[in-house]
Amino acid sequence: xxxxxLRRLVLMIPVLFGVSTALFVLMRVVPGDVARTILGQNAxxxxxxxxxxxxxxxxxxxxxxTDWLWGLVRGDLGQSLRSGYxxxxxxxQRFPATLELTVAAMVISLMTAIPLGILAAVKRGSWIDxxxxxxxxxxxxxxxxxLGTLLILFxxxxxxxxxxxxxxxFFDDPLQSLRHLALPALTLGFSMTAVVMRxxxxxxxxxxxxxxxxxxxxxxxxxxxxxxxxALKNAxxxxxxxxxxxxxxxxxGAVIIENLFAWPGIGxxxxxxxxxxxxxxxxxxxxxxxxxxxxxxxVVDVLYSYLDPxxxxx
Amino acid sequence: MATVGQSAxxxxxxxxxxxxxxxxxxxxxxxxxxxxxxVAITFLVVAxxxxxxxxxxxxxxxxxxxxxxxxxxxxxxxxFGTDEFGRDTLSRLIxxxxxxxxxxxxSVCAALLFGIPLGLAGGFFHRLDNPIMRVxxxxxxxxxxLLAIAIMAALGPTVRNVMIAIAIINxxxxxxxxxxxxxxxxxxxxxxxxxTLGRNDVGIIARHILPxxxxxxxxxxxxxxxxxxxxxxxxxxxxxxxxxxxPSWGLMLNTARNYMEYxxxxxxxxxxxxxxxxxxxxxxxxxxxDVLDPRVK
Numbered sequence: 001x002x003x004x005x006l007r008r009l010v011l012m013i014p015v016l017f018g019v020s021t022a023l024f025v026l027m028r029v030v031p032g033d034v035a036r037t038i039l040g041q042n043a044x045x046x047x048x049x050x051x052x053x054x055x056x057x058x059x060x061x062x063x064x065x066t067d068w069l070w071g072l073v074r075g076d077l078g079q080s081l082r083s084g085y086x087x088x089x090x091x092x093q094r095f096p097a098t099l100e101l102t103v104a105a106m107v108i109s110l111m112t113a114i115p116l117g118i119l120a121a122v123k124r125g126s127w128i129d130x131x132x133x134x135x136x137x138x139x140x141x142x143x144x145x146x147l148g149t150l151l152i153l154f155x156x157x158x159x160x161x162x163x164x165x166x167x168x169x170f171f172d173d174p175l176q177s178l179r180h181l182a183l184p185a186l187t188l189g190f191s192m193t194a195v196v197m198r199x200x201x202x203x204x205x206x207x208x209x210x211x212x213x214x215x216x217x218x219x220x221x222x223x224x225x226x227x228x229x230x231a232l233k234n235a236x237x238x239x240x241x242x243x244x245x246x247x248x249x250x251x252x253g254a255v256i257i258e259n260l261f262a263w264p265g266i267g268x269x270x271x272x273x274x275x276x277x278x279x280x281x282x283x284x285x286x287x288x289x290x291x292x293x294x295x296x297x298x299v300v301d302v303l304y305s306y307l308d309p310x311x312x313x314x
Numbered sequence: 315m316a317t318v319g320q321s322a323x324x325x326x327x328x329x330x331x332x333x334x335x336x337x338x339x340x341x342x343x344x345x346x347x348x349x350x351x352x353v354a355i356t357f358l359v360v361a362x363x364x365x366x367x368x369x370x371x372x373x374x375x376x377x378x379x380x381x382x383x384x385x386x387x388x389x390x391x392x393x394f395g396t397d398e399f400g401r402d403t404l405s406r407l408i409x410x411x412x413x414x415x416x417x418x419x420x421s422v423c424a425a426l427l428f429g430i431p432l433g434l435a436g437g438f439f440h441r442l443d444n445p446i447m448r449v450x451x452x453x454x455x456x457x458x459x460l461l462a463i464a465i466m467a468a469l470g471p472t473v474r475n476v477m478i479a480i481a482i483i484n485x486x487x488x489x490x491x492x493x494x495x496x497x498x499x500x501x502x503x504x505x506x507x508x509x510t511l512g513r514n515d516v517g518i519i520a521r522h523i524l525p526x527x528x529x530x531x532x533x534x535x536x537x538x539x540x541x542x543x544x545x546x547x548x549x550x551x552x553x554x555x556x557x558x559x560x561p562s563w564g565l566m567l568n569t570a571r572n573y574m575e576y577x578x579x580x581x582x583x584x585x586x587x588x589x590x591x592x593x594x595x596x597x598x599x600x601x602x603x604d605v606l607d608p609r610v611k
Contacts, residue, residue, distance in 0.1 A: 282464060
């Protein structure tokens with residue numbers, strides 16, 4: 001197992017190399033002179049050349065590329081053009097808020113999606129099944145920023161149950177922190193709920209039709225044991241893949257939700273970077289999330305072997 | 315040999331004909347039993363019609379400001395109310411649909427145009443498989459909305475660039491699906507038979523492989539359409555897509571945030587439009603999957 005994890009980590013290197021190259025290329029296709037775009041039309045030629053020097057744009061494209069890669073190897077993502085802080089420091093400051101948001105979203109969606117998925121599969125063809133199917137499809141179709149807007153409008157502004165936006169670190173004031181967390185986490189988790197619920201249902205339906213479930217029933221096990229002891233564990237294997245993928249997407253979706261709820265996480269950092277044309281910040285934070293995405297999928301693959309002993313890793 | 319070849323071709327063509335008939339029959343039979351799919355199709359036809367005829371049927375100019383009617387509630391003149399400049403919400407929704415649907419269609423078409431050939435090449439020619447798929451994997455490493463944001467940051471916020479960004483995030487998806495489908499089909503006996511009969515690679519791909527992997531691709535394309543519209547709206551909502559004063563559903567929701575406490579309808583109707591459109595494409599995608607994919611029951 002350890003050898004497998006190590007091998008997967010080594011295999012990550014070419015992928016990360018490709019990802020960082022793609023980001024480098026992307027940030028270099030910015031039309032026109034980046035320094036002039038950042039400083040505006042009235043900037044003096046001296047200021048522009050100074051910025052070009054600071055960004056390393058006066059070097060050849062090959063030298064810029066090796067600088068970028070060498071920086072990454074040392075964990076240096078460059079410096080923000082606006083604040084001057086290292087990008088890695090900024091990410092470190094913002095990451096806890098994003099992590100809080102995504103973990104809460106994940107907990108909410110798993111706690112609703114898996115029971116509903118099982119229920120729909122067990123009561124296949126009933127009105128519950130049809131209802132969850134429609135809810136699932138609707139969950140995939142509802143724009144998260146609109147759902148969030150509606151929640152702000154009705155729950156926060158009309159009913160005044162929860163604050164519309166803002167952030168309190170959990171350890172400063174746990175209760176207030178959860179009150180701030182509720183709406184964004186609910187919004188972010190909703191689409192994941194839909195996806196996981198659909199997957200749980202179809203996977204469970206498939207497993208319930210298999211021979212070993214019939215055997216378990218035939219030997220007289222009570223239905224609860226059949227469902228949770230035999231069927232669920234097997235049904236969860238494909239669900240786990242989806243959960244892994246969706247967790248990655250949560251970090252992507254967080255960009256939108258953080259923007260809507262004024263949540264000071266990585267997503268806001270990225271978007272502010274885009275608007276302020278702070279390219280090192282955009283480059284660094286997107287790379288950070290991509291690496292996270294790859295790592296999560298690795299964790300999921302390792303968890304597989306726990307759930308499904310038939311899978312052997314070499 | 316000639317007669318064997320001819321009869322094989324004959325058998326093949328009648329078989330293909332019957333199969334196509336079968337698909338058509340299944341579609342029709344499926345539609346008769348699936349009321350939701352009818353609703354989705356009807357909605358999409360109406361939405362597409364409204365988008366095409368936007369200038370004719372919209373009651374007002376989408377950018378015309380009626381200063382005497384700012385934040386008007388829905389009434390007979392402005393059925394869905396007006397926004398902060400007194401612009402008619404219904405007219406803006408109709409014109410916004412034009413952007414959403416055209417961005418959706420063109421980006422998915424572009425993604426099909428690049429993704430399917432890449433997947434065919436990767437799946438069919440073993441030597442191309444690794445180079446193509448490793449590049450696709452790099453793009454799949456980014457959460458899609460984040461990749462779209464990075465692309466928009468680099469290219470700048472215009473409608474054309476939104477199409478490019480959404481096409482780029484969809485190309486690896488189609489390439490990957492196509493590749494795995496080709497791998498499943500290319501070892502089958504009828505492909506072997508075609509090869510024995512002396513068909514060249516291009517002929518085999520066009521005549522034998524592509525027609526047999528089309529169904530799952532249609533399903534994915536339908537789902538991608540909904541997703542593309544959702545992404546366009548998200549980018550515009552973040553201020554990275556369509557720019558004012560051009561009406562777009564996502565952009566309307568973005569500006570509505572500042573006024574929604576006083577006039578909730580500006581925050582409600584554009585969302586309903588996005589939701590219903592994406593919902594319809596998802597229903598249609600699910601319907602195609604049920605009807606066209608014999609594996610799912």
